Amino acid sequence: MDLITMLKTMLDGMGGTCAIFFLTLLFALPLGMVVALLRMSKVKVISSITRAIISVLRGTPLMLQLIAVTYGPYYLFELPVAKNKLVPVVIAFAINYAAYFAEIYRSGIESIPVGQYEAADILGYSKIQTFFRIILPQVLKRIMPSVTNEVVTLVKDTSLAFTVSYVEMFTIGKQIANSQSSFVPFVVAGVFYFVFNAIVDYVMGKAEKAMNYYQ
């Protein structure tokens, strides 16, 4: 197999990689906010349960969670394994990353001085207005570096989808490497992740800069 064919074959898998990446962000970013708010709930039962779930999701390997979501329904309820593996893969990724994002959001929300809430309260803002107009914009600015970290990790974590034989770039690269006894596909994969993350860095850096108009 020549390099061009190899690249072309692997390029086909990049669609799968990008699908995991963007769908995970699409679901995990908002889901994380819901989880963070549940985690900070004043109702003890809700916050405790949420904390326990976050602890399990952060304390066990994502690879294990991928396998559990993909094959768990079959072993537990004898349900057929999903034909399109993208569904269980994105579910597992979204839930796992939501747990991490939730903790980032929570730390951000808790870092906002209580005076901001009090000022909004005195001026007559409703709770919802206070959150969306006053608190959230400041939280987003503060958490940008941590979110960038997670997004960079996500790019690399997409390669874990090979454990449930979901076809993405790394799965294909591994197959070619095996059949051709070549190390080149791994180099290609490495370059791909590096370039992907360089783009992520650039975009997030721009976003951070855009929020730098105040301190």
Next chain:
Amino acid sequence: MKKILEMNHVQKSFNDNTLHVLKDISMSVSEGEVVSIIGPSGSGKSTLLRCATLLTEMDGGELLYDGEYAAKNDADGRSVYSGKAELKKIRSIFGLVFQSFNLFPHYSVLKNLMDPQICVLGRSKEDAQAKAIELLGKMNLSDKAEAYPCQLSGGQQQRVAIARALAMDPQILFFDEPTSALDPELTGEVLKVIKKLAEEHMTMVIVTHEMAFARAVSDRVIFMDGGVIVEQGDPEDVFGAPKMERTKQFLKNYGQS
């Protein structure tokens, strides 16, 4: 004269009732009156202000604005607060200027003044902007409309905070040690603004450590210590001829008598 604020038999404790901060405080403020509250740290004056502005819930006692109950006592003498709708209405009666300004850092000065008017009072953008610009002029900050709070000095930030409170057209304005977070050379510009408001007969309650200022602008001075009102009256009487030993002692420490 119409009473804007009335507080009756206010009680407040912290730490499971072990720290009795306010012990049966009663006070009222009439329309156009400027009242200063002075006293040592821990005397309960800031807690009183927080109770008056609904930031802290009273344990017992009544709170009325413009004759309407924000809280009244139940049979056991515990404070029971009015419903959400009534409290919302009552919140529109007063404003508060914080010691630490609490401006919204992500909004420009102009937006800090406009956003609450639009979001809370439902004013049009044009009306809100006109009001904001008028108030910035009054605060000598017309050239800072587009600046962000972090670009301003403490004194400028506090004047923006005063303008933001005034933009909501409160009937009474509270100040919680408005100059305590400022460098000494910046307190003057803030005190000047408050003095100007006093001359316009804005109803105000000012918790302050600036004794000379309190003496100059107030219609009435309240001296608090240990969670009670020790003495109150005309500033010339309280500062010039205090009746109570505690007041004398306190003013002596401040070099005011």
